[in-house]
Amino acid sequence: MISSGYYTDIIDRVYLTRDAAKLPATARALAALAGKPVEEVQGPAGIPEAHRNRRSLFITGSRGEAVGRCPGSKGHLCCGYVTVDCYLGCTIGCSYCIMKSYLNFAPITVYADTAPSIARIREIARENTGSVSRSGRGFDSRHPGEPETYRESGVRVGTGEAGDSLEFDPLFGLAGEYVEALADEPAVSLELKTKTDFVDHLLALPRKGNAVIAFSMNPQPVITAEEPGAASLERRLEAARRSAEAGYRLAFHFDPVIATEGWEEGYLEVAERLSAFRGSVAWISLGTMRYTPALLDRIGDRPYLYGEFVPCRDGKYRYLQKIRSGIYRAMIGKLKAATDAPVYLCMESAAVWKNAFGRLPSADASTKAIFRSVRGVGKHSRAKAGREIS
Amino acid sequence: MTLLPISVLLSMRSREPFLSSPAPDPVLLASGLCPPLPIRADELIWGRPLVEAAARLGMAELASLELDVTEGEALLVALRLEDRRDLYGFPEKEAILNRALAAVGSAAGSGNPAAEAFMEEVGSLVQSEGNFTQATSRYSALEKGPKALVASGLVDLKTAQSLAGLSAAALSALASSAFGLTVSERRTAFRRFAEVARRDGLDETGQLALVDRAFVSGNAMGFFARERFPRLTEIENEFASIRDVALLKSGVTLEPPPFFEGEDFTVSFRFRDPKTLSARIRALSRLEGRCDDLVGLLH
Numbered sequence: 137m138i139s140s141g142y143y144t145d146i147i148d149r150v151y152l153t154r155d156a157a158k159l160p161a162t163a164r165a166l167a168a169l170a171g172k173p174v175e176e177v178q179g180p181a182g183i184p185e186a187h188r189n190r191r192s193l194f195i196t197g198s199r200g201e202a203v204g205r206c207p208g209s210k211g212h213l214c215c216g217y218v219t220v221d222c223y224l225g226c227t228i229g230c231s232y233c234i235m236k237s238y239l240n241f242a243p244i245t246v247y248a249d250t251a252p253s254i255a256r257i258r259e260i261a262r263e264n265t266g267s268v269s270r271s272g273r274g275f276d277s278r279h280p281g282e283p284e285t286y287r288e289s290g291v292r293v294g295t296g297e298a299g300d301s302l303e304f305d306p307l308f309g310l311a312g313e314y315v316e317a318l319a320d321e322p323a324v325s326l327e328l329k330t331k332t333d334f335v336d337h338l339l340a341l342p343r344k345g346n347a348v349i350a351f352s353m354n355p356q357p358v359i360t361a362e363e364p365g366a367a368s369l370e371r372r373l374e375a376a377r378r379s380a381e382a383g384y385r386l387a388f389h390f391d392p393v394i395a396t397e398g399w400e401e402g403y404l405e406v407a408e409r410l411s412a413f414r415g416s417v418a419w420i421s422l423g424t425m426r427y428t429p430a431l432l433d434r435i436g437d438r439p440y441l442y443g444e445f446v447p448c449r450d451g452k453y454r455y456l457q458k459i460r461s462g463i464y465r466a467m468i469g470k471l472k473a474a475t476d477a478p479v480y481l482c483m484e485s486a487a488v489w490k491n492a493f494g495r496l497p498s499a500d501a502s503t504k505a506i507f508r509s510v511r512g513v514g515k516h517s518r519a520k521a522g523r524e525i526s
Numbered sequence: 527m528t529l530l531p532i533s534v535l536l537s538m539r540s541r542e543p544f545l546s547s548p549a550p551d552p553v554l555l556a557s558g559l560c561p562p563l564p565i566r567a568d569e570l571i572w573g574r575p576l577v578e579a580a581a582r583l584g585m586a587e588l589a590s591l592e593l594d595v596t597e598g599e600a601l602l603v604a605l606r607l608e609d610r611r612d613l614y615g616f617p618e619k620e621a622i623l624n625r626a627l628a629a630v631g632s633a634a635g636s637g638n639p640a641a642e643a644f645m646e647e648v649g650s651l652v653q654s655e656g657n658f659t660q661a662t663s664r665y666s667a668l669e670k671g672p673k674a675l676v677a678s679g680l681v682d683l684k685t686a687q688s689l690a691g692l693s694a695a696a697l698s699a700l701a702s703s704a705f706g707l708t709v710s711e712r713r714t715a716f717r718r719f720a721e722v723a724r725r726d727g728l729d730e731t732g733q734l735a736l737v738d739r740a741f742v743s744g745n746a747m748g749f750f751a752r753e754r755f756p757r758l759t760e761i762e763n764e765f766a767s768i769r770d771v772a773l774l775k776s777g778v779t780l781e782p783p784p785f786f787e788g789e790d791f792t793v794s795f796r797f798r799d800p801k802t803l804s805a806r807i808r809a810l811s812r813l814e815g816r817c818d819d820l821v822g823l824l825h
Contacts (some may be wrong), residue, residue, distance in 0.1 A: 446785035
């Protein structure tokens, strides 16, 4: 649950563009940040260099190509997740965050005009309606005996690719705008991914459609050491419980799994605790720690970097294939026992998929639905997004 | 312009930040073919090596020019006369930076436009690329051991930064043994040494022992690779053992995927007649018997 004064403590000043000034989300945020200096700028270039950091908020209308497809990674299987730029950057400060390579000298950017993105998602949904096995049913219309969890992955859309979906959302209320607007799109599963427990402002929304509230998962020692501004594991699990009770589907992302000494005990215990949400989990993803050479320079000296990482086909460094295959097998075994949700791997090679599952995602109904190709949407460039605002 | 006795010039204060000024050409110097020495009150702004060389040659005096310049302007004059852009080592850059920062005083880093322009001009006279102030400040912030390695040219600044907190004695031991390595090997050796020392929580004795073992092994690079990547080493050894038993001297080569990342092994061979082909096929048969073990290396 969010503490009073959270935003006034972490934000020093606000910059906004003229098109953003008149938006309801901006008005909500400025009311909550009353007393903070607010300055209108033409664009990100108008923000003084000294203020291009995470203590500044930059509110703008929308981005040219706010909706895109995850850029994927050469030689690795990508689920083709559709991403929406809503919040860019966050203040959680995870040591391993890939966005450090792109957004280091950038304010927290908020695309406060949801209308163009919602319209674009609707278009994409229309173009992909054929890929939904059964349409027209909301969350509460599950068929008896049907595995709830992967009944309709359809077009999976998320706002948490380049920032935390919910850290600033109690301030702006953008997630609610997306959830309500897309509630009548049965082909769309909107995923709000977070390391916070800031879900309460979403619980009372009357129409939730296929919205999924997703929590990034790590054992508490990893959270303490590597995710300094994040909610504790207990608070995340508690927020998940509240979300599920309110009627949301859930997702959990163990990404990155950091395989330091004794990793198994911590991660498998967390996996086991997901049994509390059996029947409410839409999907679970797994990804072991990985980094680009550019990110390595920014991570600094963290003990987990002494693991045995080797270069992979996409230029990223990952644990030895044999090591991560073992990690995935152990996690999948535990998760399958604890939940009925489909489990998939994020940015992994075909070889590792076969090692972990004995098959490729296309060979199983649950993962096939998740990895179904989405038509009509171009790849999103995180690097480009970073350049625009840095 | 004034002719000043060498003894007067030698007695002047000199704060030149230069440590490796080229030796003056004695013939040119003796012929008076050197620039007049810039002076300011009792300070020789630039040219101390010239004065010393003139003294050694027994010259009586040198031409000088008194300048009415500020501290910062004096540094710019010295840098222009020194004319060694891109040839300064880090210790010299550090001395130049310190002089420059002293010249701008409290205006340093305050966003003062004049101070920023001055620092930029100093930087442009020191190096043609990169940010002089940032890089030099990183060098200045290094601990003694890593700093000495950069100063001696043994490692680059980035590598030196990764050596923070390690034993200066162990780094020095590693440095003295690392002269035979290429630049890239040295960088790798120092990084792997640092990673192993930190991973295993080695104290100074442990770090010195690690260096010792590396060079006793006769192949420091191989040693550090094995220490840093024990699981990969284990897999490589197992692969080599399977390959050697099945294929040694068979004319068949076997390659794993790079870093054992992937699902395909590659075999290749040549043959020239049925006899050599049969020999290769027999070797492949032996390999077939170990196929599960081989594939297991990727699982």
